Amino acid sequence: MENLLPTTHLQLPFQFDVSKLQGELKSILKTKWVPHFNKDGYDGKWNSIALYAKDGDPSNIFATGGDHLKETTILNNSPYFKEVINQFKCPLLSVRLLKLEKGAFIKPHRDYKLGYEDDNFRLHIPIITNKDVDFVLDGLKLEMKEGECWYTNVNYIHSVSNKGKSNRIHLVIDGKRNSWSDDLFFSLAPKESFFPEKKSSYSLEMMKGMIEELKLINTPVALETIEELQSKISAFGTAEL
Numbered sequence: 308m309e310n311l312l313p314t315t316h317l318q319l320p321f322q323f324d325v326s327k328l329q330g331e332l333k334s335i336l337k338t339k340w341v342p343h344f345n346k347d348g349y350d351g352k353w354n355s356i357a358l359y360a361k362d363g364d365p366s367n368i369f370a371t372g373g374d375h376l377k378e379t380t381i382l383n384n385s386p387y388f389k390e391v392i393n394q395f396k397c398p399l400l401s402v403r404l405l406k407l408e409k410g411a412f413i414k415p416h417r418d419y420k421l422g423y424e425d426d427n428f429r430l431h432i433p434i435i436t437n438k439d440v441d442f443v444l445d446g447l448k449l450e451m452k453e454g455e456c457w458y459t460n461v462n463y464i465h466s467v468s469n470k471g472k473s474n475r476i477h478l479v480i481d482g483k484r485n486s487w488s489d490d491l492f493f494s495l496a497p498k499e500s501f502f503p504e505k506k507s508s509y510s511l512e513m514m515k516g517m518i519e520e521l522k523l524i525n526t527p528v529a530l531e532t533i534e535e536l537q538s539k540i541s542a543f544g545t546a547e548l
Contacts, residue, residue, distance in 0.1 A: 314423070314500040315445050315463050319430070319491065321394060321456040327387040328434045328454065332404075332476065335381055340406060341366050350526045351411025351469075358382040358392070358478075359402035368403055376400075391432065391478065398483035400427065404434075407475045412468040412526050415517065418461040423484060423492060423501045431457045432478040437471035441524075446516060458492070462504060468524045
């Protein structure tokens with residue numbers, strides 16, 4: 308098992324009704340969305356609205372979990388979203404809608420302890436997307452289609468760019484690992500493949516590949532990231548990102 312690769316992503320065996328998802332989304336689009344709090348981590352518009360949040364506040368887009376996590380008024384008026392969320396028989400840490408508007412770019416980054424090996428996990432359910440959205444996780448582009456459900460280990464470097472002509476909107480669920488999720492995940496990948504990243508340094512080849520992806524995006528944030536990567540290549544040959 309020494310050469311076993313880590314499971315960084317999985318397509319889960321769910322297919323949700325796209326027309327119902329998009330139908331309920333229409334009324335939510337008219338409500339007030341909140342700019343993502345990591346303002347230095349993206350270029351363009353990246354907004355969110357909570358479906359579960361502390362004390363049921365739809366403007367509280369932080370992942371909290373615990374006894375104070377309640378349904379928001381948005382979810383109370385969205386029976387199909389509620390039906391989708393109820394498919395996941397685990398404690399919820401956060402449930403949000405995330406909207407990456409056309410032309411926006413999320414800079415390569417890592418999240419903190421959000422891999423299955425940390426007893427937490429993040430799921431993406433695309434509601435509206437397009438063929439020109441690039442979701443790159445650990446150097447691999449994931450093609451997530453509307454109505455599908457994906458686990459992504461966001462402890463690994465990931466970035467998202469929306470080069471299409473429409474906004475990208477995902478239902479994003481952070482859950483707490485339990486016996487239900489173990490049965491699901493381990494039916495799709497070996498239990499032993501869920502382990503922490505063994506090294507945080509990236510090869511020259513991987514960094515050069517990231518630079519080529521960023522050149523295609525060609526936004527101020529992307530160009531800034533290219534400069535950072537190029538300086539690390541020059542100085543060290545490998546970089547911890």
